Amino acid sequence: MTVTAAASDLPRRVLAIGGGGFSVEQYGLQQERLLLSLARRSRPRVLFVPTASGDGELYQLRFFRAFSMLACTSDVLPFFPYDMKRDYAQSVRDADVIFVGGGNTVAMLAVWREFGFDIALRQAYEGGTVMAGISAGANCWFEHYVTDSVPGGGVRPGLGWLPGTFCPHLDTEAWRQPLLAAAPLPACGAGENVLALYENESFADAFSASPGPALCLRRGGGDAALVSQTLQALPAAPRSAAVAPA
16 A cells, blocks of 8 residues: 655745756756656646746647656646636646746736635645746745846745745846845845755755756855855756655
8 A cells, every 4th residue: 555645744845947948948858857756746747837928838838748758647727818617726736746837927926816826826835736937937936036027127026935035047147146146135046957946945955957067046144145056967867756656
């Protein structure tokens, strides 16, 4: 008989991704393999939420194509148009992994809050569902985030689940680093193909899916200096997770 860990025994996990991955078809799905290894089942149910892109159809197709090659079941939850017959909260509760796509963070959060979707996400997170996302999908979980989703860019408030400020695309868009340096502490910035793992609302680890040097900048509560980390590439095989199989 398989024994599954109780929800209260599971760590609360968020995987914040700075860029890259299946949307640009980089590095053999290493980011996605790591994400699945964090789930509570050996064959997790992955739900893609592409709100920030306006539910772009090509984005959804790329998601299905990528995750069809992995050991999981996959589904998508679009808001445009909103499906009045679908129970969005139940779709979230049924998922083991929520993957939030990139795009406009400000617009995405406005939609979620209008429909109470942020509440459903929080309930799933408390129950052990892994929350993950890239760019806007990484920004949203933090108290603040650095964004170009509004004219001129800036620092905006997120859902507030994780402390401090997050910034994606740190090594490819030069204007972001000064904003992160002045942002509320603590702060974390992830470059392209860098994944920052948070467990129980604390920074736990960082990984890179790029074969070359990667950039993850962190600032702590008592240190205003940016700290650079060079990260090793992820292994080809997914990291084993200390969870029960499905």
